[in-house]
Amino acid sequence: MLEARFTKKLWHFTLDIRINLGTEILVLWGPSGAGKTTILHCLAGLSSPGGGLIKLGDTVLYSSEERINVNTRFRNVGYLFQDYALFPHLTVRQNVLYGVKCKRKKDHDLPGKNPLELLEPFGVSHLIDRYPTQLSGGEKQRVALARALAVQPQLLLLDEPFSALDRNIKENLRQEIKKLHRKWKIPFVLVTHDEEDAGFLGDKIISLEKGRSSDTPLQTISEAASGLTQSMP
Amino acid sequence: MQNTALKQDHKAVFFNAMKMSLKGPGPFQAAFWLVLILMTAFMLTLVGGLFLYGEWSAFLKVLQQPEFHYAMTFTLWTTLLSTMLAGMVAVPCGFILSRHNFPGKILVDTLIDIPIVLPPLVSGVALLILFGPVLGDALTRLGLDIVFSIRGVIVAQWFIATPFAVRTFKQAFDSIDPRLEKIARTLGYTPSEVFFKVTVPMAKKGLLGGLTMAWARTLGEFGATAMLAGIIRMKTETLAVAVFLNMSIGDMNFAMATSIIMLFLAMFLLAVFKTISRLEARA
Numbered sequence: 001m002l003e004a005r006f007t008k009k010l011w012h013f014t015l016d017i018r019i020n021l022g023t024e025i026l027v028l029w030g031p032s033g034a035g036k037t038t039i040l041h042c043l044a045g046l047s048s049p050g051g052g053l054i055k056l057g058d059t060v061l062y063s064s065e066e067r068i069n070v071n072t073r074f075r076n077v078g079y080l081f082q083d084y085a086l087f088p089h090l091t092v093r094q095n096v097l098y099g100v101k102c103k104r105k106k107d108h109d110l111p112g113k114n115p116l117e118l119l120e121p122f123g124v125s126h127l128i129d130r131y132p133t134q135l136s137g138g139e140k141q142r143v144a145l146a147r148a149l150a151v152q153p154q155l156l157l158l159d160e161p162f163s164a165l166d167r168n169i170k171e172n173l174r175q176e177i178k179k180l181h182r183k184w185k186i187p188f189v190l191v192t193h194d195e196e197d198a199g200f201l202g203d204k205i206i207s208l209e210k211g212r213s214s215d216t217p218l219q220t221i222s223e224a225a226s227g228l229t230q231s232m233p
Numbered sequence: 234m235q236n237t238a239l240k241q242d243h244k245a246v247f248f249n250a251m252k253m254s255l256k257g258p259g260p261f262q263a264a265f266w267l268v269l270i271l272m273t274a275f276m277l278t279l280v281g282g283l284f285l286y287g288e289w290s291a292f293l294k295v296l297q298q299p300e301f302h303y304a305m306t307f308t309l310w311t312t313l314l315s316t317m318l319a320g321m322v323a324v325p326c327g328f329i330l331s332r333h334n335f336p337g338k339i340l341v342d343t344l345i346d347i348p349i350v351l352p353p354l355v356s357g358v359a360l361l362i363l364f365g366p367v368l369g370d371a372l373t374r375l376g377l378d379i380v381f382s383i384r385g386v387i388v389a390q391w392f393i394a395t396p397f398a399v400r401t402f403k404q405a406f407d408s409i410d411p412r413l414e415k416i417a418r419t420l421g422y423t424p425s426e427v428f429f430k431v432t433v434p435m436a437k438k439g440l441l442g443g444l445t446m447a448w449a450r451t452l453g454e455f456g457a458t459a460m461l462a463g464i465i466r467m468k469t470e471t472l473a474v475a476v477f478l479n480m481s482i483g484d485m486n487f488a489m490a491t492s493i494i495m496l497f498l499a500m501f502l503l504a505v506f507k508t509i510s511r512l513e514a515r516a
Contacts, residue, residue, distance in 0.1 A: 046415050072418040079419040085412045089434055099420025151420055 002026075002155055002187045006052025006062070008042060010035055014050075019206070025181055025188040027202030029195070034208040036191040040157045043189065044079050045072035056155055078148035082160040084140040086132040092119070092143050093128045099151040115150035122146065122176065138169035142176075149184070158190040162197060174200055283496060287489040295490035303467050304475040304491065311383070311471065312451040315390035319398045319447050320440075327402030328432070332411065348396045356392060357460020364388070364461065385462030386469050390451040398447040405439025406432065438509055445506045452498055472498075 004019040015035040019026065028036045041047040042062070043054060051064035056077075061070045086095050093116065100115050119125040122142035124135075132140055141161060148156060161177070162170040178201060181188050192198055198205055258266065295301055330342060348356050364372065364379040372378055379385045409432060417427045433440070455473040462469040464478055472495050479487040 044415075044419055046418070072415075073421045073423060075419070077419055079416060081412050081416065083412075085410060085416050087413060087416075087431065087435070098417070099422075147416075147420070 001057060002043075002189070003055040004043065004053065006042060006049035006054060006064075008035070008038055008047075008049045010038060015039065017206070017208075019189075021187045021189070021204065023185045023187055024203035025178075025190060025201050027198045027205045028189065028191045028208060029193070029198040029202070029205055030208035031193060036193075036208060037159055040079070040159055040189065040191060043155070044077045044157055045070060045075050046079075076151075076154045078151065078153035078156040080141075080144055080148050080156070080158045080161050083164050084132070084137075084144040086135075086140055086144055086147070088132050091129050091131055092124070092135070095132070095143060096147045096150050098147065115146070118146040118149055119143070121180075136169075137165050138173060141165065141173060145177075145180070149180075154186055156184075156186060156188045158188060160191055160193070162192070162194070177201065280496065283489070283493055287486065287493065291486040292490045292493065295487050298487070300467060300470070300475070301487070301491065304470050304472050305494070307383075307386075308452065308471040308473075311386050312390060312448060315387045315451050316394055316398075316444060316448040318387070318391045319394040319451075320402075320444050322395050323398030323402045323443070323447075324440075326399045328406050328428070330399070331403045331406035345396055345399050348393055349400070353393060353454065353456030354460060357389060357457035360385075360389060360392060360457060360461045380461060381463040381465065381469070383462070383469060386458050386471060389457035389461045390454050393454050393457055394447040394450045397450055398443050401443025401446060402436075402440060405436040405443060408439060409435050438512055442506055442509045445502055445509065449499060449502045449506075452495065452502070 001023055002019060002021040004017065006017060008015040013035075015038060017039055028039060030036055038047065042049045045061065048069060049062060049064070052062070053060070053064070054062040056075070059070075060066065060068050061075055062068060087098065090098065096115055096119065116125070116128065119128065119142070122145065124139050124142045124146075127135060127139060127143070132143070135143065141164075158177070162173060165173065174197065177188075177190075190197070190201060326345065330338070330345075351359075361380060364385070369378075369380065377384065379388055413435070414427050414431055417431045418424075422430065453473055454471075455477065458469065458471060458474060459477070464470075464474050466478060470478065472491050476488050476491045476495070479485075479491070
């Protein structure tokens with residue numbers, strides 16, 4: 001599904017990443033400043049790599065050789081930010097429908113399914129007429145998820161989706177994201193610095209250290225994570 | 234045990250607060266209060282004096298004069314037009330300065346700010362030289378004379394208002410999380426759609442506040458207008474020019490009445506501005 005290998009020069013180092021992903025969840029794990037968010041930006045087309053190739057399904061999104069760089073708005077990539085980034089001047093309903101309206105206008109084949117149904121499994125469908133300031137952190141993040149999925153993306157990028165949340169909400173949301181992934185069957189790329197998140201969600205894990213990536217065996221991290229869980233009272 | 238200790242602690246805090254409020258502010262705070270009170274009294278006397286000095290009947294008589302009508306309508310339409318033009322220039326300038334970094338940005342930023350620090354008279358002289366000796370002949374051939382004309386009034390007002398608008402618009406754009414624009418792009422919006430459907434609605438209050446302040450600037454603009462468009466009765470006569478003109482020929486009643494009207498206009502704009510910024514704080 002997702003095939004990406006590219007380089008990107010950052011302040012202190014050059015990022016060099018290789019991703020080969022089916023419909024699994026890939027976790028990019030590492031300390032802050034390791035270039036995790038930059039990778040997501042490159043996949044979404046919000047910034048350009050220095051060179052390489054990004055392919056989603058059969059579509060080439062970026063290729064330095066063929067001089068292709070598909071604009072963000074045609075990439076069909078959902079993006080979820082750490083602090084939700086809901087439009088504060090719009091209600092939950094308007095937020096979720098924001099992208100759909102735009103897509104419908106351009107692409108009439110889009111399935112006519114009601115995107116607001118996406119809110120139901122998250123248990124936030126009763127909040128539909130509220131504004132983002134009236135929501136809790138967990139509710140905001142669920143609305144943001146629904147908004148990202150409403151445009152039927154073929155790839156979902158999640159940038160530290162739990163780091164602004166309380167512990168128990170975070171655990172619930174982690175479960176929901178796993179369920180969601182089974183239902184949608186599209187590749188997810190999730191950035192986190194939290195070992196537990198990585199161990200719980202990652203089908204594949206790439207750990208990053210100053211741009212150098214290594215395929216950490218899943219075992220070590222999930223062991224570390226389970227160790228952590230056990231030590232929790 | 235612990236609980237009672239805690240209660241006593243609370244009591245102590247409470248009584249301390251009581252003592253503080255009974256004692257009133259210390260000498261340091263009292264001095265600050267005194268300055269604030271004196272300043273308020275000064276402003277009240279200032280505004281009151283303007284009202285009490287003139288005569289009510291003379292005031293009404295001035296309002297009926299054709300010269301006043303001319304100055305009033307002329308001021309309203311020129312300031313509205315120049316404010317709109319300033320806004321149209323300030324939107325792209327403010328947005329680029331807010332979102333992008335480029336070599337020489339500090340230089341550009343400083344250049345645009347010049348009219349803010351430059352005395353309006355000097356701005357007027359500079360404009361006069363640009364539209365007179367430098368571009369004057371070409372403009373005359375096109376039939377677009379600026380110097381000593383109504384166009385000159387608009388150019389002068391626009392020149393004074395634009396840097397204010399750019400500054401306030403830039404701040405309005407700065408206050409928006411650029412991630413919201415990125416999200417809109419991943420949701421399928423083109424750059425212009427992102428701008429008009431995300432950036433502008435979210436910056437709306439800042440933009441309106443900036444326009445109000447720019448408008449207030451154009452209403453009071455005198456120095457640059459006088460230099461570029463001249464002080465010509467019933468032609469380039471804005472309210473500010475009318476005050477100067479009638480003061481200099483000794484028609485105090487006219488000058489006073491016009492000043493009072495300008496004071497009302499300024500207070501109205503200030504009220505609009507405060508309302509807008511209060512809405513912003515609540516949102």
